[in-house]
Amino acid sequence: RTRPPVVFHWFPFIGSAIHYGMDPLGFFLSCREKYGNVFTFILLGRKVTVALGAAGNNFILGGKSNVFNAEDAYTHFTTPVFGKDVVYDCPNDKFMEQKKFIKYSLTGDRFREYVGMITEEVEGFIKKDETFAAYQANSKEWAKFDAVETLSQITILTAARTLQGKEVRDNLDKTFAHLYSDLDGGFKPINFLFPNLPLESYRARDRAHKKIADFYIDIIQKRKSGTTENVDDVMGYLMQQKYRNGQQIPDHEVAHMLIALLMAGQHTSSATGAWATLHIAENPELVEVMYAEQVKHFGNPDGSFREMTFEEMRDLPVLDAVIRETLRMHPPIHSIMRGVREDVPVPTSLASPDKEGGVYIIPKGNYTLASPIMSQMDPSIWVHPERFETARWTDPEGFAKQALRTYDDKDGEKIDFGFGLVSKGTESPYQPFGAGRHRCIGEQFAYLQLGVVLTTLVRHLEMKLGAPFPGNDYTTMITMPLAPRDVYYRRRP
Numbered sequence: 001r002t003r004p005p006v007v008f009h010w011f012p013f014i015g016s017a018i019h020y021g022m023d024p025l026g027f028f029l030s031c032r033e034k035y036g037n038v039f040t041f042i043l044l045g046r047k048v049t050v051a052l053g054a055a056g057n058n059f060i061l062g063g064k065s066n067v068f069n070a071e072d073a074y075t076h077f078t079t080p081v082f083g084k085d086v087v088y089d090c091p092n093d094k095f096m097e098q099k100k101f102i103k104y105s106l107t108g109d110r111f112r113e114y115v116g117m118i119t120e121e122v123e124g125f126i127k128k129d130e131t132f133a134a135y136q137a138n139s140k141e142w143a144k145f146d147a148v149e150t151l152s153q154i155t156i157l158t159a160a161r162t163l164q165g166k167e168v169r170d171n172l173d174k175t176f177a178h179l180y181s182d183l184d185g186g187f188k189p190i191n192f193l194f195p196n197l198p199l200e201s202y203r204a205r206d207r208a209h210k211k212i213a214d215f216y217i218d219i220i221q222k223r224k225s226g227t228t229e230n231v232d233d234v235m236g237y238l239m240q241q242k243y244r245n246g247q248q249i250p251d252h253e254v255a256h257m258l259i260a261l262l263m264a265g266q267h268t269s270s271a272t273g274a275w276a277t278l279h280i281a282e283n284p285e286l287v288e289v290m291y292a293e294q295v296k297h298f299g300n301p302d303g304s305f306r307e308m309t310f311e312e313m314r315d316l317p318v319l320d321a322v323i324r325e326t327l328r329m330h331p332p333i334h335s336i337m338r339g340v341r342e343d344v345p346v347p348t349s350l351a352s353p354d355k356e357g358g359v360y361i362i363p364k365g366n367y368t369l370a371s372p373i374m375s376q377m378d379p380s381i382w383v384h385p386e387r388f389e390t391a392r393w394t395d396p397e398g399f400a401k402q403a404l405r406t407y408d409d410k411d412g413e414k415i416d417f418g419f420g421l422v423s424k425g426t427e428s429p430y431q432p433f434g435a436g437r438h439r440c441i442g443e444q445f446a447y448l449q450l451g452v453v454l455t456t457l458v459r460h461l462e463m464k465l466g467a468p469f470p471g472n473d474y475t476t477m478i479t480m481p482l483a484p485r486d487v488y489y490r491r492r493p
């Protein structure tokens with residue numbers, strides 16, 4: 001029974017780790033040329049079978065969880081950070097219930113309040129942080145901020161205020177910031193590759209996990225005993241939920257779910273925010289188009305703005321296109337992995353049959369990898385995929401028609417990817433939030449957070465770039481812009 005071809009490598013254990021780690025997109029492109037859409041590469045002793053393209057995404061993300069298993073691929077990395085009995089440290093059925101609780105805690109009335117909270121945090125930041133001294137001094141000169149630093153700080157402040165609750169937000173300026181930084185220090189590619197090394201960063205990760213979990217459990221218990229007021233936030237919601245078997249969610253699981261939310265949302269959103277800010281600053285006209293969109297919908301006669309609602313925000317085509325196009329070119333998670341639990345045949349539609357006409361078999365014990373970035377940057381689907389073009393999503397008549405090709409899905413049906421008509425299915429080539437049973441539940445929140453952050457910046461600042469657009473740093477797990485990533489800003493008159 002034929003295995004998929006193995007990518008040539010010089011060193012047995014290391015395999016293709018360096019090429020993949022430094023430049024996954026370039027690595028996949030060169031492998032596709034040599035081996036086709038399905039091949040196996042060695043990643044520090046692991047055998048990883050890649051299935052490229054929308055058909056590859058569909059094969060892996062649409063597969064059954066007892067065949068392609070997420071826990072097997074991720075638990076060694078996530079459990080020391082999130083904690084026990086949640087996400088990938090419990091049976092998948094239980095995690096699916098947890099996902100549902102979190103999903104329902106992130107809608108409706110809470111979202112309405114979040115718009116005001118996020119606006120307040122961003123305005124508070126530019127009115128206080130020293131990077132925005134020129135803004136505060138009302139200077140007419142251009143000054144600069146580092147897109148990654150600034151968006152990362154704004155993301156944690158806004159996520160803490162909304163998702164994590166008042167207690168965490170109030171402690172962010174004090175103890176919590178250090179703990180978070182230690183925990184985050186254990187959420188890096190090295191931790192993915194080597195779950196346990198006798199290094200200080202690993203010990204700091206474990207200490208930070210324990211202290212943060214205890215911090216949450218203490219709040220939960222104070223709320224339960226009435227020592228602190230009960231609050232209708234995500235923690236308050238989770239505290240009231242019951243699993244299908246009637247069990248209330250234990251305190252440590254509520255705590256661990258909140259840590260998981262913090263980690264799942266932080267780098268993904270802050271990287272997207274940084275890339276989006278760089279893209280709009282690269283094209284100052286686009287900043288002004290976004291500003292005009294704000295003035296048109298929310299401008300008051302005196303030049304101030306009224307608050308937008310979440311629903312109104314989703315109706316702003318330019319803002320929406322900026323976020324979508326950023327996520328197309330820079331999906332924070334470029335590789336989605338699964339552990340293979342039983343031998344799986346690769347569909348012939350995905351990989352041509354071997355010499356004897358048999359199909360490839362991916363053996364049990366391998367890992368599989370789907371890569372949204374490959375299908376999102378594929379020139380056979382997107383015209384000039386390397387160009388940041390908001391018109392792909394906004395202009396049904398003009399650019400979109402030429403820029404987006406229709407795409408045959410697995411049943412031969414045509415899907416039109418113009419004007420935002422992107423299917424959310426496992427067969428879609430546009431998958432910044434994944435697809436199938438493990439699909440992201442934070443998408444709505446991410447749009448809300450990014451939308452309010454970007455519009456608040458645009459309402460206050462003119463922006464431009466001072467250097468060529470930065471390249472990709474893939475070594476950080478979540479793809480980040482390489483330095484320099486300065487954005488020049490000037491306070492609006």
Ligand code: HEM
Pocket residue numbers: 070099163261264265266268269272331332333336337431432433434435437438439440441442443445446
């Ligand atoms: C799953 C991307 C923000 C919570 C995923 C997956 C992707 C993704 C690609 C699928 C992973 C897989 O199949 O292995 C993103 C991006 C974000 C974002 C691009 C922001 C721009 C968030 C936020 C939260 C969140 C803000 C929480 C509030 C989750 C959860 C899962 C998930 C709970 C489910 C994991 C699973 O079922 O295995 N996300 N995410 N994400 N995300 Fe997000």
